[in-house]
Amino acid sequence: MDAKVVWKQRMSFEGTSDSGFKVPLGTVAALGGDDDGFRPLELLAIGLAGCTAMDVISILNKKKQDVRDFEVKVHAERAEEHPKVFTHLTIEYVVSGKNIDRSAVERAVELSESKYCPAQAMFKQIVPIDLLITVNEI
Numbered sequence: 001m002d003a004k005v006v007w008k009q010r011m012s013f014e015g016t017s018d019s020g021f022k023v024p025l026g027t028v029a030a031l032g033g034d035d036d037g038f039r040p041l042e043l044l045a046i047g048l049a050g051c052t053a054m055d056v057i058s059i060l061n062k063k064k065q066d067v068r069d070f071e072v073k074v075h076a077e078r079a080e081e082h083p084k085v086f087t088h089l090t091i092e093y094v095v096s097g098k099n100i101d102r103s104a105v106e107r108a109v110e111l112s113e114s115k116y117c118p119a120q121a122m123f124k125q126i127v128p129i130d131l132l133i134t135v136n137e138i
Helices: 040-062 102-116 118-123
Strands: 003-009 012-017 022-025 066-078 086-098 129-137
Touching: 022 040, 040 066, 040 086, 040 102, 040 118, 086 102, 086 118, 102 118, 102 129
Parallel strands: 086 129
Antiparallel strands: 003 012, 012 022, 066 086
């Protein structure tokens, strides 16, 4: 995989990768930006959430779970001083549907964490990660 970021103006950039999609990157005015795009660390958190979300929903579909709504939230704590790295991550899975088997959700999350999600595999080597699961009956 190759990725690149191209400078547009001031503190505005555009990121692309092999898929061809584009993503704006920016920052707040106080840092010389126009507040016109994602912060780079936001994209890391979104990438982590997306990676594990795709695993979990795929597994739940294979387990024939009637999922009606699903979201994955990443709560990232950061260091106070530069570089303001992630110091702790909590990944929260919220699954809503009809007759959802909690053990199926737990197994899907475990498989994502231990086997399938490369983003989670990388992050867990450098920062503690907690996993939270909420199952809602609709």
